[in-house]
Amino acid sequence: MDIKAFNSALELLMKEKGVKEDIIFDALELALTSAYKKNYKSLSNVRVDINRETGDIKVYSFKTVVDPESEVEIVVDETFDGEDIIEKVKLPFDERIHLTLEQARMIVPNIELGETIEEEVTPKDFGRVAAATAKQVVIQKIREAERNIINEEYGDKQDEMVSGIVAMEDVRNYYIDFGKIQGILPKTEIIPSEEIKMGSNIRVYVTKVESNSKGTVILLSRNHYGFVKRLFELEIPEIEEGIILVYSVAREAGNRTKIAVYSENPSVDAVGACIGEGGSRINRIINELNGEKIDVILYEKDPSKFIANALSPAKDVRVFITDEANKGAMVVVNNENLPLAIGKKGSNVRLAARLTHYRLDIKTYEQAKEEGINIIE
Numbered sequence: 001m002d003i004k005a006f007n008s009a010l011e012l013l014m015k016e017k018g019v020k021e022d023i024i025f026d027a028l029e030l031a032l033t034s035a036y037k038k039n040y041k042s043l044s045n046v047r048v049d050i051n052r053e054t055g056d057i058k059v060y061s062f063k064t065v066v067d068p069e070s071e072v073e074i075v076v077d078e079t080f081d082g083e084d085i086i087e088k089v090k091l092p093f094d095e096r097i098h099l100t101l102e103q104a105r106m107i108v109p110n111i112e113l114g115e116t117i118e119e120e121v122t123p124k125d126f127g128r129v130a131a132a133t134a135k136q137v138v139i140q141k142i143r144e145a146e147r148n149i150i151n152e153e154y155g156d157k158q159d160e161m162v163s164g165i166v167a168m169e170d171v172r173n174y175y176i177d178f179g180k181i182q183g184i185l186p187k188t189e190i191i192p193s194e195e196i197k198m199g200s201n202i203r204v205y206v207t208k209v210e211s212n213s214k215g216t217v218i219l220l221s222r223n224h225y226g227f228v229k230r231l232f233e234l235e236i237p238e239i240e241e242g243i244i245l246v247y248s249v250a251r252e253a254g255n256r257t258k259i260a261v262y263s264e265n266p267s268v269d270a271v272g273a274c275i276g277e278g279g280s281r282i283n284r285i286i287n288e289l290n291g292e293k294i295d296v297i298l299y300e301k302d303p304s305k306f307i308a309n310a311l312s313p314a315k316d317v318r319v320f321i322t323d324e325a326n327k328g329a330m331v332v333v334n335n336e337n338l339p340l341a342i343g344k345k346g347s348n349v350r351l352a353a354r355l356t357h358y359r360l361d362i363k364t365y366e367q368a369k370e371e372g373i374n375i376i377e
Contacts, residue, residue, distance in 0.1 A: 025050055028137045032057065035133045040123060044096045047118075057130050062118040065104040065111055068093040150181050150216045157206045157218070161230035166200050176204055176220060183218035190222050192254030194290040203288065205230060223253030228294075231285045232259060236274050244270045247299040250354035254292060256343075258310060258351045262299040271296050295351075303358065307331065310352035311360075314341035318375060322361075331362045332375055338364055 014021060032048040036059055044061045051057075070091055093100075104111045111117065123129075164176035164183060174185040174196055185204055190196060204220040205227035211217075221227060229249050238244040239261070247260040261270045274296045275282045286294060295313075300306040304319040307329055311317050318332040331349075333341045341362055342349050353360045368375050 021052075024137070024141055025052065027141060028134060031133050031137045032059075032130055035129050036123075036126070039129050042121075046121070057122070057126065058120055059122040059126065060118040061121045062116045063097055063099045063104075064116050065101055065113050066091065066093065066098045067113055068098075068100055146180075147211070147215050151211050154178075154181065154206075154209055154216060154218055155211070158209045159206065159226055161203055161205050161227065161234065163201060163203050166196055166198050166202055169196075169198065176202060178218075181216060181218065183220045185220040185222070189220065189224070191290045191292065192223075194222070194254075203227075203231075223251075225249045225251040225257070228257050228259060228285070228289070231288055232261075232274065235281055235284050238263075238268070238270075238273050243268060244273055248355050248357070250351040252347055252351060254290070256293040256295065256347055256351060257289070258295045258297055258355045260297045260299040260306070260310070260355055271298050297355065303329070303356065307352065307356050307358055307360065310355045311341050311348065314338075314348070317341065323359075327358045329358045329360055330368075330373075331360050332365060332368050333362065335364055335366075338362070 014024075029048045029050055032050075033046055036042060036046055036048065042061070045063065046059055046061050049058050049060065068090070099117060101111075101113055104115075104117055107117055162178065162183075164178045166174055167177035167182060168175040172187060174187065174190070176183045176185055183204065183206070185196075185202075189207075196202065202222075204222055205224045206218060207221045207224055207226075208219040209216065210219075226249070228251055229246055232246060233239050236244065239246060243265065244261050244263050247262060249257065249259045251257040259274075261274055263270045273281075282294060282296065286292060297306075297309045297312060300309060303321055307319045308317040311331065311333075314333055314337040316334055316337055320330045320332070322328045322330050331341065340348065343351075349360055349362055363371075363373075365375060
């Protein structure tokens with residue numbers, strides 16, 4: 001084995017990949033043991049020893065000292081009453097891996113049962129086998145180390161937003177380059193109607209990180225509601241600092257998002273801070289979302305007030321909690337605000353329901369009256 005080349009590879013593994021020397025040598029000795037048995041058709045017990053300083057490799061065959069007449073108890077059958085049928089049997093004696101005490105003491109006078117006797121059996125051409133095996137082990141350990149580094153770096157990135165370069169595209173996916181690894185952005189997970197350009201820098205939300213024998217798979221999204229939440233944390237310093245809190249987010253990507261915010265400090269205008277002066281902050285988020293509409297809603301502990309806020313842009317909304325246990329509410333609006341409360345194809349009320357976690361039943365005053373509910377406008 002070329003000790004200089006091996007030491008260079010070893011140094012790479014230890015310093016750059018963080019693999020400990022003992023792990024590499026243990027793996028190499030185990031691999032060389034298997035290689036010896038395979039290449040030299042050995043059926044005996046062998047071990048391989050590598051000198052850490054010189055790189056010299058030696059193969060030892062060893063035999064264990066046993067008593068051929070010794071017996072062990074084994075269970076040969078189990079009865080219905082729970083009593084096992086036990087039988088004493090002799091251990092098989094194999095001269096390729098065993099020695100009797102008498103044979104062993106002819107070599108080592110004071111040896112005892114259970115001890116071993118070793119003999120060096122290193123083949124003259126074993127260096128060729130060792131070199132090829134060492135190369136395979138080093139490559140394997142480099143790959144394992146790289147996988148471990150990636151797992152450590154990206155394993156905790158799930159539910160976070162990251163940036164990368166759009167590197168490749170196929171029929172189903174975009175592949176986003178993060179330097180050491182690529183993430184998968186399915187085309188079903190982009191914002192509807194947005195154009196993704198090769199080579200462009202892109203922000204994405206990590207929906208899942210999976211590790212398997214082939215490596216680490218990072219699944220990405222731009223239409224997940226969590227993507228909007230992370231954008232707000234990035235663009236609104238008060239959210240990042242915990243001055244403003246995000247209660248919930250409901251999103252129909254490419255159409256509209258509702259985000260409920262609040263502050264424990266009564267002097268903080270949570271909604272105003274998110275919108276920014278002249279809409280400066282919210283516009284940056286809207287641009288990232290390809291023009292998607294965003295309603296910033298003030299969260300209220302009173303569910304009736306919160307639901308009324310969530311149905312924005314509808315106004316003059318009356319909310320009645322009809323089922324507190326199962327989160328049911330009736331919403332009454334005038335004819336003018338009914339289309340706004342429902343929204344295009346029901347999107348506004350659908351998002352409001354998801355934002356507040358309430359089932360919403362919207363009625364006009366006339367409809368409520370017809371059902372025997374008399375509400376004064």
